[in-house]
Amino acid sequence: MDVARAPLKKLDLIYCQNVLIYFARDRRKQLLSALADLLKPGGMLVLGAGEVIGFTHPSLTRIGNRQTLAFRRSG
Ligand SMILES: C[S@@+](CC[C@H](N)C(=O)[O-])C[C@H]1O[C@@H](n2cnc3c(N)ncnc32)[C@H](O)[C@@H]1O
Numbered sequence: 001m002d003v004a005r006a007p008l009k010k011l012d013l014i015y016c017q018n019v020l021i022y023f024a025r026d027r028r029k030q031l032l033s034a035l036a037d038l039l040k041p042g043g044m045l046v047l048g049a050g051e052v053i054g055f056t057h058p059s060l061t062r063i064g065n066r067q068t069l070a071f072r073r074s075g
Contacts, residue, residue, distance in 0.1 A: 003031060003034035004037070008038055010038060011039055012039075012040055012042075012043045012044070013044050013046070014035050014039060014044070014046070016032075016035060016046070016047055016048075017047060018051075020032075020051045020052055021051065028051075028052050029052070032045070032052060032055055032057070033057055036059060036073065040073065041073055041074065041075050042072065042073060043073045044063070045060065045071045045072075045073070046068075047069040047070065048069065049068060049069045050069070052069070059073050060072065060073055060074070061074055
């Protein structure tokens, strides 16, 4: 649950699917922000479609189509 303390280097690609459902809405957004911070510039975060609604992050741009919930990190 403490993603910021996970011993991970910066990542090109993060899949996080069928996990967010276990967390409260506010906690989901905290987790996603922490995952976004783990991405390299240009890296992608792929979530399960419909797993989070209304998530935005200043460094993430949504990509793909309506059936896909994925983001690319800009910087
Ligand atoms: C339904 S499985 C999904 C597994 C995989 N992501 C997939 O889509 O096939 C849910 C996963 O969430 C993990 N999980 C549940 N609560 C968690 C928590 N508090 N911290 C980390 N992982 C958790 C479980 O260990 C399990 O692997």
